Amino acid sequence: MKPEELFDLHDRVAVVTGASSGLGLTFAKGLADAGAKVVLAARRKEKLEAFAKELESQGSEAIAVVCDVTRAEDVDRMVQATMDRFGRLDVLVNNAGTAVTLPAEDEPPEDFRRVLDVNVTGSFICAQRCGRIMLAAGKGSIVNIASMLGLVGIGALTQASYNTSKGAVVNMTRELAAQWAKRGIRVNALCPGFFPSEMTQELFDTESGLRFLERRTPMRRTGDPEELIGPLLLLASDAGSYITGQTLVVDGGWTSI
């Protein structure tokens, strides 16, 4: 296969959760540019619809589906909408996520539970429901967007529930990969370092926050969301056909020291 064919996603259908802002937009655009038809799922309808229109105006096929990933009935409806429109589901990017910033000694249990509900249970529900379609087809790729903060602590950001949830996503990835490998489904985790988005806006907008990130990163800069497209396509496409259960860290070297 030629290199460009390895990453080609024409005739594939990709679901991206959390596709109403931030990295989800970049992931969906990257998949669409590789030829995939994309399903944009999140809670904010207007943002999803505007983005779907934008992708369509650029020649891609895209649909917007309102879906709260913590609600199994919403996820079932999203999968049904995907099958009704496109008749297949090849790639899931489990990107929807949330964070709470509070010192561990002050974080209310209900906040902690909510973060785990979205980041872990929501990712599981989506993997399970999309996975059923992939298992029936005997092929599919699931990319869980974890975080380098699922691999290391950081202290200064005070996000105990977030780090806990991303650690869980990393190991859920391994277990789903192990259960489904012989049935044609690959499951991998992509672990970004720091990239600008709604979630990280406060940090990026503060001079001291940005300087902290730059100083702490061996490459001495934060990431450009476009730098996640290549790693995502590797895991999502046939270029990564023998990769499963793995964690691909894209962090400018943060976790190397």
Ligand SMILES: NC(=O)c1ccc[n+]([C@@H]2O[C@H](COP(=O)([O-])OP(=O)(O)OC[C@H]3O[C@@H](n4cnc5c(N)ncnc54)[C@H](OP(=O)(O)O)[C@@H]3O)[C@@H](O)[C@H]2O)c1
């Ligand atoms: N930015 C970074 O530096 C960074 C680093 C490592 C990992 N990540 C991960 O990357 C993913 C995307 O985050 P981001 O940085 O792009 O932040 P973001 O702009 O805040 O995006 C989060 C997305 O998740 C969606 N979402 C939240 N709760 C949801 C729910 N219950 N159901 C469905 N969708 C939900 C939001 O859409 P609605 O509000 O419309 O539902 C939004 O589209 C997250 O998993 C995050 O943990 C980000």
